[in-house]
Amino acid sequence: RVVFLNGAFLPADEAKVSVMDRGFLFSDGVYEGVGILGGHLVDNEPHLERFERSMREIQITNPHSRAEWTRLEEELVRRNGVAEGFLYIQITRGVAERDFMFPKAVDPTVMMFTQAKSIANSPAAETGVAVITVEDQRWRRRDIKSVSLLAQVLAKQAAGDAGAQEAWMVEDGFVTEGGSSSAFIVTKAGNIVVRPLSNAILPGITRKSLLRLSKEAGITLEERLFTVQEAYDAAEAFLTSASNFVLPVVSIDGRPVGDGKPGPLTQRLRHLYLDMARVPAEA
Numbered sequence: 001r002v003v004f005l006n007g008a009f010l011p012a013d014e015a016k017v018s019v020m021d022r023g024f025l026f027s028d029g030v031y032e033g034v035g036i037l038g039g040h041l042v043d044n045e046p047h048l049e050r051f052e053r054s055m056r057e058i059q060i061t062n063p064h065s066r067a068e069w070t071r072l073e074e075e076l077v078r079r080n081g082v083a084e085g086f087l088y089i090q091i092t093r094g095v096a097e098r099d100f101m102f103p104k105a106v107d108p109t110v111m112m113f114t115q116a117k118s119i120a121n122s123p124a125a126e127t128g129v130a131v132i133t134v135e136d137q138r139w140r141r142r143d144i145k146s147v148s149l150l151a152q153v154l155a156k157q158a159a160g161d162a163g164a165q166e167a168w169m170v171e172d173g174f175v176t177e178g179g180s181s182s183a184f185i186v187t188k189a190g191n192i193v194v195r196p197l198s199n200a201i202l203p204g205i206t207r208k209s210l211l212r213l214s215k216e217a218g219i220t221l222e223e224r225l226f227t228v229q230e231a232y233d234a235a236e237a238f239l240t241s242a243s244n245f246v247l248p249v250v251s252i253d254g255r256p257v258g259d260g261k262p263g264p265l266t267q268r269l270r271h272l273y274l275d276m277a278r279v280p281a282e283a
Protein backbone atom coordinates (compact mmCIF):
# COMPACT_ATOMS: atom_id res chain seq x y z
CA ARG A 1 0.00 0.00 0.00
CA VAL A 2 1.22 3.46 -0.93
CA VAL A 3 0.48 6.50 1.25
CA PHE A 4 1.15 10.19 0.70
CA LEU A 5 3.24 12.02 3.31
CA ASN A 6 4.55 15.59 3.01
CA GLY A 7 4.97 15.65 -0.74
CA ALA A 8 6.04 12.05 -1.31
CA PHE A 9 4.29 8.81 -2.24
CA LEU A 10 5.77 6.09 0.00
CA PRO A 11 5.16 2.48 1.00
CA ALA A 12 2.93 2.67 4.10
CA ASP A 13 5.53 1.10 6.39
CA GLU A 14 8.12 3.72 5.40
CA ALA A 15 5.84 6.70 6.13
CA LYS A 16 6.82 7.97 9.58
CA VAL A 17 5.72 10.98 11.61
CA SER A 18 7.56 12.44 14.61
CA VAL A 19 6.29 11.80 18.14
CA MET A 20 6.42 15.60 18.49
CA ASP A 21 3.79 16.05 15.80
CA ARG A 22 1.02 18.28 17.13
CA GLY A 23 -1.55 15.90 15.74
CA PHE A 24 -0.17 13.22 18.06
CA LEU A 25 0.28 15.53 21.09
CA PHE A 26 -2.76 17.84 20.84
CA SER A 27 -5.05 16.43 18.11
CA ASP A 28 -4.14 19.75 16.49
CA GLY A 29 -5.33 18.94 13.01
CA VAL A 30 -8.26 18.39 10.69
CA TYR A 31 -9.12 15.70 8.19
CA GLU A 32 -11.40 14.75 5.34
CA GLY A 33 -12.80 11.50 4.01
CA VAL A 34 -13.94 10.98 0.42
CA GLY A 35 -15.73 7.97 -1.06
CA ILE A 36 -14.34 6.19 -4.13
CA LEU A 37 -16.63 4.46 -6.62
CA GLY A 38 -15.63 3.09 -10.04
CA GLY A 39 -12.12 4.39 -9.38
CA HIS A 40 -13.21 8.02 -9.06
CA LEU A 41 -13.70 10.30 -6.07
CA VAL A 42 -17.33 11.00 -5.17
CA ASP A 43 -18.30 14.62 -4.47
CA ASN A 44 -14.63 15.54 -4.21
CA GLU A 45 -15.12 19.29 -4.77
CA PRO A 46 -17.42 19.83 -1.76
CA HIS A 47 -15.17 17.59 0.35
CA LEU A 48 -12.13 19.74 -0.52
CA GLU A 49 -14.20 22.87 0.12
CA ARG A 50 -15.06 21.61 3.62
CA PHE A 51 -11.41 20.61 4.18
CA GLU A 52 -10.27 24.12 3.23
CA ARG A 53 -12.81 25.58 5.62
CA SER A 54 -11.68 23.26 8.47
CA MET A 55 -8.08 24.41 7.92
CA ARG A 56 -9.14 28.08 7.92
CA GLU A 57 -11.18 27.66 11.09
CA ILE A 58 -8.17 26.36 13.04
CA GLN A 59 -5.69 28.64 11.25
CA ILE A 60 -3.60 26.03 9.50
CA THR A 61 -2.15 27.49 6.30
CA ASN A 62 -3.35 25.39 3.38
CA PRO A 63 -0.19 24.19 1.60
CA HIS A 64 -1.90 23.18 -1.66
CA SER A 65 -4.25 24.67 -4.22
CA ARG A 66 -7.54 22.90 -4.98
CA ALA A 67 -6.03 21.62 -8.23
CA GLU A 68 -2.96 20.27 -6.42
CA TRP A 69 -5.05 18.49 -3.79
CA THR A 70 -7.10 16.91 -6.55
CA ARG A 71 -4.04 15.78 -8.48
CA LEU A 72 -2.47 14.25 -5.32
CA GLU A 73 -5.68 12.49 -4.35
CA GLU A 74 -6.20 11.07 -7.82
CA GLU A 75 -2.61 9.92 -8.04
CA LEU A 76 -2.91 8.07 -4.71
CA VAL A 77 -6.13 6.35 -5.81
CA ARG A 78 -4.45 5.36 -9.07
CA ARG A 79 -1.24 4.10 -7.42
CA ASN A 80 -3.27 1.91 -5.07
CA GLY A 81 -5.63 0.76 -7.80
CA VAL A 82 -8.66 1.43 -5.60
CA ALA A 83 -11.91 0.87 -7.47
CA GLU A 84 -14.19 1.26 -4.47
CA GLY A 85 -13.47 2.54 -0.99
CA PHE A 86 -12.33 5.58 0.87
CA LEU A 87 -9.63 8.26 0.71
CA TYR A 88 -8.48 9.81 3.99
CA ILE A 89 -6.64 13.17 4.12
CA GLN A 90 -5.18 14.64 7.28
CA ILE A 91 -3.28 17.82 8.02
CA THR A 92 -1.78 18.75 11.38
CA ARG A 93 -0.05 21.92 12.49
CA GLY A 94 3.27 20.12 12.23
CA VAL A 95 6.21 19.08 14.39
CA ALA A 96 7.44 21.40 17.14
CA GLU A 97 8.59 21.44 20.76
CA ARG A 98 5.53 20.84 22.95
CA ASP A 99 3.83 24.16 23.66
CA PHE A 100 0.14 24.96 23.35
CA MET A 101 0.56 28.11 21.30
CA PHE A 102 1.07 27.82 17.54
CA PRO A 103 4.71 27.26 16.58
CA LYS A 104 6.18 29.78 14.12
CA ALA A 105 7.41 28.85 10.65
CA VAL A 106 6.56 25.17 10.90
CA ASP A 107 5.32 23.20 7.90
CA PRO A 108 2.09 21.29 8.44
CA THR A 109 2.13 17.48 8.27
CA VAL A 110 0.07 16.30 5.32
CA MET A 111 -0.92 12.66 4.98
CA MET A 112 -3.29 10.67 2.81
CA PHE A 113 -4.15 7.00 2.55
CA THR A 114 -6.78 4.91 0.80
CA GLN A 115 -8.85 1.97 1.99
CA ALA A 116 -10.45 -0.52 -0.37
CA LYS A 117 -14.00 -1.26 0.78
CA SER A 118 -17.22 -2.40 -0.81
CA ILE A 119 -19.77 0.41 -0.59
CA ALA A 120 -22.28 -0.07 -3.41
CA ASN A 121 -22.90 -3.73 -2.56
CA SER A 122 -22.13 -3.71 1.16
CA PRO A 123 -24.04 -6.33 3.20
CA ALA A 124 -25.09 -3.56 5.64
CA ALA A 125 -27.00 -1.88 2.82
CA GLU A 126 -29.10 -5.03 2.40
CA THR A 127 -29.75 -5.77 6.06
CA GLY A 128 -29.61 -2.27 7.52
CA VAL A 129 -27.76 -1.40 10.70
CA ALA A 130 -28.60 -1.13 14.38
CA VAL A 131 -27.88 2.10 16.24
CA ILE A 132 -27.86 2.99 19.91
CA THR A 133 -28.24 6.46 21.38
CA VAL A 134 -25.58 7.98 23.64
CA GLU A 135 -25.04 11.36 25.22
CA ASP A 136 -23.21 13.77 22.87
CA GLN A 137 -20.05 14.57 24.80
CA ARG A 138 -18.26 16.61 22.13
CA TRP A 139 -17.06 20.20 22.08
CA ARG A 140 -19.06 23.09 20.59
CA ARG A 141 -17.39 23.30 17.17
CA ARG A 142 -18.57 20.06 15.63
CA ASP A 143 -18.79 21.82 12.26
CA ILE A 144 -14.96 21.57 12.11
CA LYS A 145 -13.75 18.15 11.00
CA SER A 146 -11.21 17.87 13.82
CA VAL A 147 -9.02 14.78 14.31
CA SER A 148 -9.97 14.97 18.00
CA LEU A 149 -12.44 12.07 17.90
CA LEU A 150 -12.33 10.67 21.43
CA ALA A 151 -16.05 11.20 22.05
CA GLN A 152 -16.86 9.39 18.79
CA VAL A 153 -14.42 6.57 19.58
CA LEU A 154 -16.18 6.01 22.92
CA ALA A 155 -19.65 6.37 21.40
CA LYS A 156 -18.95 3.92 18.58
CA GLN A 157 -17.26 1.45 20.94
CA ALA A 158 -20.37 1.55 23.14
CA ALA A 159 -22.41 0.81 20.00
CA GLY A 160 -20.16 -2.11 19.12
CA ASP A 161 -20.35 -3.46 22.67
CA ALA A 162 -24.16 -3.36 22.37
CA GLY A 163 -24.05 -5.24 19.05
CA ALA A 164 -24.87 -2.09 17.06
CA GLN A 165 -22.95 -0.48 14.20
CA GLU A 166 -23.43 3.22 14.94
CA ALA A 167 -24.14 5.54 17.84
CA TRP A 168 -26.58 8.42 17.46
CA MET A 169 -25.47 11.18 19.78
CA VAL A 170 -28.05 13.08 21.76
CA GLU A 171 -28.02 16.59 23.22
CA ASP A 172 -30.90 18.05 25.25
CA GLY A 173 -33.06 15.14 24.12
CA PHE A 174 -32.46 15.82 20.41
CA VAL A 175 -30.37 13.67 18.09
CA THR A 176 -27.34 15.57 16.81
CA GLU A 177 -25.75 13.06 14.42
CA GLY A 178 -24.03 9.69 14.23
CA GLY A 179 -20.51 9.04 15.48
CA SER A 180 -19.32 9.16 11.87
CA SER A 181 -22.51 9.84 9.91
CA SER A 182 -25.47 12.18 9.50
CA ALA A 183 -28.77 10.98 11.04
CA PHE A 184 -32.16 11.01 9.26
CA ILE A 185 -35.65 9.80 10.03
CA VAL A 186 -38.71 9.46 7.79
CA THR A 187 -42.10 10.41 9.23
CA LYS A 188 -45.23 8.31 8.79
CA ALA A 189 -46.32 10.99 6.26
CA GLY A 190 -43.21 10.17 4.21
CA ASN A 191 -41.26 13.34 4.95
CA ILE A 192 -37.52 13.29 5.56
CA VAL A 193 -36.43 14.89 8.83
CA VAL A 194 -32.83 16.04 9.34
CA ARG A 195 -31.20 18.39 11.80
CA PRO A 196 -30.35 21.82 10.31
CA LEU A 197 -26.68 22.78 9.95
CA SER A 198 -25.10 24.61 12.90
CA ASN A 199 -22.01 24.31 15.09
CA ALA A 200 -23.69 21.27 16.69
CA ILE A 201 -23.04 18.95 13.72
CA LEU A 202 -20.63 18.34 10.88
CA PRO A 203 -22.01 19.60 7.58
CA GLY A 204 -22.13 16.18 5.90
CA ILE A 205 -21.31 16.20 2.21
CA THR A 206 -23.41 13.08 1.59
CA ARG A 207 -26.24 14.79 3.52
CA LYS A 208 -26.00 17.79 1.22
CA SER A 209 -26.11 15.71 -1.97
CA LEU A 210 -28.90 13.58 -0.60
CA LEU A 211 -31.00 16.66 0.21
CA ARG A 212 -30.52 17.92 -3.35
CA LEU A 213 -31.51 14.53 -4.80
CA SER A 214 -34.58 14.21 -2.58
CA LYS A 215 -35.70 17.72 -3.47
CA GLU A 216 -35.38 16.86 -7.18
CA ALA A 217 -37.44 13.73 -6.51
CA GLY A 218 -40.19 15.83 -4.93
CA ILE A 219 -39.78 14.40 -1.42
CA THR A 220 -40.76 16.79 1.38
CA LEU A 221 -37.95 17.76 3.73
CA GLU A 222 -38.33 18.93 7.31
CA GLU A 223 -35.03 20.48 8.33
CA ARG A 224 -35.49 20.58 12.12
CA LEU A 225 -34.41 18.96 15.37
CA PHE A 226 -35.89 15.57 16.25
CA THR A 227 -36.02 13.73 19.56
CA VAL A 228 -35.02 10.18 20.38
CA GLN A 229 -38.70 9.36 20.88
CA GLU A 230 -39.52 10.64 17.38
CA ALA A 231 -36.77 8.42 16.02
CA TYR A 232 -38.25 5.40 17.87
CA ASP A 233 -41.65 6.21 16.35
CA ALA A 234 -40.37 6.95 12.83
CA ALA A 235 -41.54 5.02 9.78
CA GLU A 236 -37.93 4.68 8.60
CA ALA A 237 -34.49 5.84 9.58
CA PHE A 238 -31.17 6.02 7.78
CA LEU A 239 -27.69 7.46 7.97
CA THR A 240 -25.36 8.97 5.40
CA SER A 241 -21.59 9.23 5.10
CA ALA A 242 -18.91 9.34 2.43
CA SER A 243 -17.81 5.80 3.30
CA ASN A 244 -21.30 4.26 3.37
CA PHE A 245 -23.43 6.54 1.16
CA VAL A 246 -26.98 5.85 2.44
CA LEU A 247 -27.48 3.05 4.98
CA PRO A 248 -30.85 1.94 6.39
CA VAL A 249 -31.18 2.04 10.17
CA VAL A 250 -33.43 -0.84 11.23
CA SER A 251 -33.27 -0.58 15.00
CA ILE A 252 -32.64 2.13 17.59
CA ASP A 253 -31.75 1.11 21.17
CA GLY A 254 -33.00 -2.39 20.36
CA ARG A 255 -36.44 -1.21 19.16
CA PRO A 256 -37.25 -2.02 15.53
CA VAL A 257 -37.78 1.03 13.30
CA GLY A 258 -41.04 0.53 11.35
CA ASP A 259 -41.21 -3.17 10.53
CA GLY A 260 -37.50 -3.62 11.34
CA LYS A 261 -36.49 -3.85 7.67
CA PRO A 262 -34.85 -1.24 5.41
CA GLY A 263 -37.61 1.21 4.46
CA PRO A 264 -38.82 1.80 0.88
CA LEU A 265 -38.02 5.53 0.82
CA THR A 266 -34.54 4.80 2.25
CA GLN A 267 -33.91 2.24 -0.50
CA ARG A 268 -35.07 4.69 -3.14
CA LEU A 269 -32.78 7.41 -1.79
CA ARG A 270 -29.88 4.98 -1.65
CA HIS A 271 -30.36 4.16 -5.33
CA LEU A 272 -30.72 7.82 -6.29
CA TYR A 273 -27.45 8.50 -4.49
CA LEU A 274 -25.69 5.53 -6.11
CA ASP A 275 -26.80 6.62 -9.57
CA MET A 276 -25.34 10.06 -8.89
CA ALA A 277 -22.12 8.68 -7.38
CA ARG A 278 -21.47 6.34 -10.32
CA VAL A 279 -21.10 9.26 -12.71
CA PRO A 280 -17.62 10.83 -12.53
CA ALA A 281 -17.68 14.58 -11.84
CA GLU A 282 -16.84 16.93 -14.72
CA ALA A 283 -13.15 17.84 -14.75
Ligand code: PMP
Residues within 6 Å of the ligand: 033, 177, 178, 179, 180, 181, 182, 202, 203, 204, 205, 206, 207, 240, 241, 242, 243
Ligand atom coordinates in the same frame (compact mmCIF):
# COMPACT_ATOMS: atom_id res chain seq x y z
N1 PMP B 1 -21.01 13.50 11.04
C1 PMP B 1 -19.83 13.09 11.55
C2 PMP B 1 -19.52 13.36 12.97
C3 PMP B 1 -18.89 12.44 10.72
O1 PMP B 1 -17.70 12.05 11.21
C4 PMP B 1 -19.23 12.18 9.38
C5 PMP B 1 -18.28 11.42 8.49
N2 PMP B 1 -17.28 12.26 7.98
C6 PMP B 1 -20.47 12.63 8.89
C7 PMP B 1 -21.33 13.29 9.77
C8 PMP B 1 -20.88 12.42 7.47
O2 PMP B 1 -20.22 13.35 6.64
P1 PMP B 1 -19.90 13.01 5.13
O3 PMP B 1 -21.18 12.69 4.47
O4 PMP B 1 -19.29 14.26 4.62
O5 PMP B 1 -18.96 11.85 5.15
